[in-house]
Amino acid sequence: MPTQLEDRREHHSPKPAGVSARVETAHEVRVTTPDKVCGMGHRMKRKEDPRFIQGKGRYIDDVKLPHMVYMDIVRSPYAHAKILKIDASEALATPGVLAVITGEDLKKAGNLHWMPTLMSDTQMVLPIDKVVYYAQEVCVVIATDRYTAADAIEKVQVEYEPLEAVVDPHAALDDRVLVREDKEKKTNHIWHWEAGDKEATEAVFRSAATVVEQKIYLPRIHVSSIETCGMVANYDKARGHMQIYMTSQAPHAHRTVFALVSGLPEHMI
Numbered sequence: 001m002p003t004q005l006e007d008r009r010e011h012h013s014p015k016p017a018g019v020s021a022r023v024e025t026a027h028e029v030r031v032t033t034p035d036k037v038c039g040m041g042h043r044m045k046r047k048e049d050p051r052f053i054q055g056k057g058r059y060i061d062d063v064k065l066p067h068m069v070y071m072d073i074v075r076s077p078y079a080h081a082k083i084l085k086i087d088a089s090e091a092l093a094t095p096g097v098l099a100v101i102t103g104e105d106l107k108k109a110g111n112l113h114w115m116p117t118l119m120s121d122t123q124m125v126l127p128i129d130k131v132v133y134y135a136q137e138v139c140v141v142i143a144t145d146r147y148t149a150a151d152a153i154e155k156v157q158v159e160y161e162p163l164e165a166v167v168d169p170h171a172a173l174d175d176r177v178l179v180r181e182d183k184e185k186k187t188n189h190i191w192h193w194e195a196g197d198k199e200a201t202e203a204v205f206r207s208a209a210t211v212v213e214q215k216i217y218l219p220r221i222h223v224s225s226i227e228t229c230g231m232v233a234n235y236d237k238a239r240g241h242m243q244i245y246m247t248s249q250a251p252h253a254h255r256t257v258f259a260l261v262s263g264l265p266e267h268m269i
Helices: 049-053 103-108 146-153 198-207 251-262
Strands: 070-075 081-087 097-102 114-116 122-124 137-143 157-162 231-236 241-246
Touching: 070 146, 081 137, 097 103, 097 146, 114 251, 137 146, 241 251
Parallel strands: none
Antiparallel strands: 070 137, 081 157, 097 137, 114 122, 231 241
């Protein structure tokens, strides 16, 4: 018999006498899906499985269009820093590199370096003066293939002047270090949201026998999708039509933003 290693031993709680560790089942297990949808928790047969288990799923990387070019992104190594200089000369000298686009280029193209959000706010597409979070997009490289673009971003030289960063949201409310100096109100508190009857809620707390206050820390979580974020855009200038393939859980919201930025009607995206 094979030797059981001590660090591989499984420990189980003892079971009460007369309780079996095995669950008896029929030899054949059949799962049927009723034709009528019965509400939340109703068993539904997945429609997408056949193409995935046959290797016929279609992902962003599978989309190949004629004369397609590729983009890669130069990102900031600082959470807060001034941008003093961007030198793209070495990257532009690389065979296959078509362009290096900065925030200044987007500004000249029609103030495209800023974009609206669905929260009636604005955010940087590419910064000009400074970066305000780690790995923020600084500029992009356009090339004839993805590997040339990936190599070229390493050749873009960006000179920064590091600034004090704010990593605690509660400390950020002190406004000692302003992250968004472009705001009319010089504060880091840029969004307020409330719902319900405030006075009635406060009255309930005042009359409660016991009130418990607690700060709860929620660690950052992120999904682990097989496919990473990506996009392929194909603009037909003759028809004024933009076709976009992208990984998104909110395609209609994204289409609204694309329409706000590009000026195209939503039905043409």
